[in-house]
Amino acid sequence: MEELELIKNADTRASNYLSKIEERRVFPSTSDINALDGFIEPLSEKGRPASETLGLMDKLGSPATVASNGPNYFGFVIGATLPVSAASERLALAWDQCASSFDGGPSAAVLEQQAAKWVLDILDLPRQSAVGFGTSATACGLACLSAARSSLLASLGWDFENDGLIGAPEIKVVVPDTAHITVKKALRILGFGLNRIIYAPTDGYGRVDPAQLPVMDKHTILCLQAGEVNTGEFDQFDKIIPIAKNAGAWVHVDGAFGLWARASKNSEHLTLDIDGADSWTTDGHKWLNTPYDGAIAICRDKDALARAMNSDAAYSTASADAQKNLSLEFSRRARGIPIWAALRTLGKDGVADMVDQHIRQAQYVASELQNTGYTVLNRVVLNQVLVRANTDEATQNIIEAAQNSGRVWFGETVWQNHPAFRISVSSWRTKDTHIEQLVKVLEELYHQEN
Numbered sequence: 001m002e003e004l005e006l007i008k009n010a011d012t013r014a015s016n017y018l019s020k021i022e023e024r025r026v027f028p029s030t031s032d033i034n035a036l037d038g039f040i041e042p043l044s045e046k047g048r049p050a051s052e053t054l055g056l057m058d059k060l061g062s063p064a065t066v067a068s069n070g071p072n073y074f075g076f077v078i079g080a081t082l083p084v085s086a087a088s089e090r091l092a093l094a095w096d097q098c099a100s101s102f103d104g105g106p107s108a109a110v111l112e113q114q115a116a117k118w119v120l121d122i123l124d125l126p127r128q129s130a131v132g133f134g135t136s137a138t139a140c141g142l143a144c145l146s147a148a149r150s151s152l153l154a155s156l157g158w159d160f161e162n163d164g165l166i167g168a169p170e171i172k173v174v175v176p177d178t179a180h181i182t183v184k185k186a187l188r189i190l191g192f193g194l195n196r197i198i199y200a201p202t203d204g205y206g207r208v209d210p211a212q213l214p215v216m217d218k219h220t221i222l223c224l225q226a227g228e229v230n231t232g233e234f235d236q237f238d239k240i241i242p243i244a245k246n247a248g249a250w251v252h253v254d255g256a257f258g259l260w261a262r263a264s265k266n267s268e269h270l271t272l273d274i275d276g277a278d279s280w281t282t283d284g285h286k287w288l289n290t291p292y293d294g295a296i297a298i299c300r301d302k303d304a305l306a307r308a309m310n311s312d313a314a315y316s317t318a319s320a321d322a323q324k325n326l327s328l329e330f331s332r333r334a335r336g337i338p339i340w341a342a343l344r345t346l347g348k349d350g351v352a353d354m355v356d357q358h359i360r361q362a363q364y365v366a367s368e369l370q371n372t373g374y375t376v377l378n379r380v381v382l383n384q385v386l387v388r389a390n391t392d393e394a395t396q397n398i399i400e401a402a403q404n405s406g407r408v409w410f411g412e413t414v415w416q417n418h419p420a421f422r423i424s425v426s427s428w429r430t431k432d433t434h435i436e437q438l439v440k441v442l443e444e445l446y447h448q449e450n
Ligand SMILES: Cc1ncc(COP(=O)(O)O)c(C=O)c1O
Pocket: 077, 135, 136, 137, 138, 139, 180, 182, 183, 227, 228, 229, 254, 255, 256, 257, 283, 295
């Protein structure tokens, strides 16, 4: 049957790709990128054979990928994909369930319910919370922040869902001055306006300074961070959340990658009392190493999220915990399935081991680079190492040379007005030998510049 042949063909190509993932250039060569011009063709009138379409995708597309699913990619904290999560996704694609609710796919709904319970268990967050599986931390953050606003307005006697914003009491938002751009994006989309955001000053580590917290009240949403994008630092939840809660504020935590630190006993100190917040977002597709797009919105008041995200219609009603009523999407893939597969296969210990390993590896990279002569700009509490060479020019040359080498890849950033680079250790495939290779590449480049 042509369909099955085609799926087998895709699986063979995927297996070939993965079997060479370690040897691939981490960023593709210029000639492989130039060959992408082969995709530029007129839309055919009569279509073409499916196998030829797949063949073209593989022939031109596979060589021009970034090997972020490999062990030598250290950019953006994006992790690789665990085999079981990738495999479960493949099976779920064959099911092609419209996982809006139980009616669209009973098995998908039950698997996502189970994944939701495990997420609350492993992250040790309030067990009654609603858990929505969405496309990204951006989208899940937006869902949580809209629940936050609606809930604060309800407590001020305003029915946001029906009466909207015109004439509503003003809600103010406080975010760390190091807040991730996507938190600001979500706030902008929700209509808060970037000029109206109140920035909480941060200390030298990039954490909100509890002594300089802006005044908060029952009109306030406070956003905190578990894992600052450059340094991996955590806000001091045990000091800040009680102040915010006493003032009547809603506390939301962006933990796109850092929330997974909570899975390891060794990192417990980073997230002390984080469970006192009202909502949290995290990604599966970053540190848990599940495929895109798999993210999680968690809201202590399950009715608040279900009210904000409700999409029931006469032809499509469902329970309050149906995923279409907890996330932005209506028609949707069951994004919780690869997360379920990862958690079931790794177990609590497996996730903790992965977290511990990456933190240990990041700390090793930091100390080796420091010995070489680099300046490490953060104190490496997590899987992020923020680095600078002796001059801005040398830093930039090293980033460029490393990226062009094809042996490793990490990204650039700006820290305190100077260029720096970020090394993120987040792939389950990264063994100590890959870390040694990264250090070696950086040592060579340092000596070329000095
Ligand atoms: C701290 C932080 N928050 C939010 C995001 C946004 O996550 P996503 O790409 O899943 O929308 C990211 C990274 O992308 C991040 O590092």
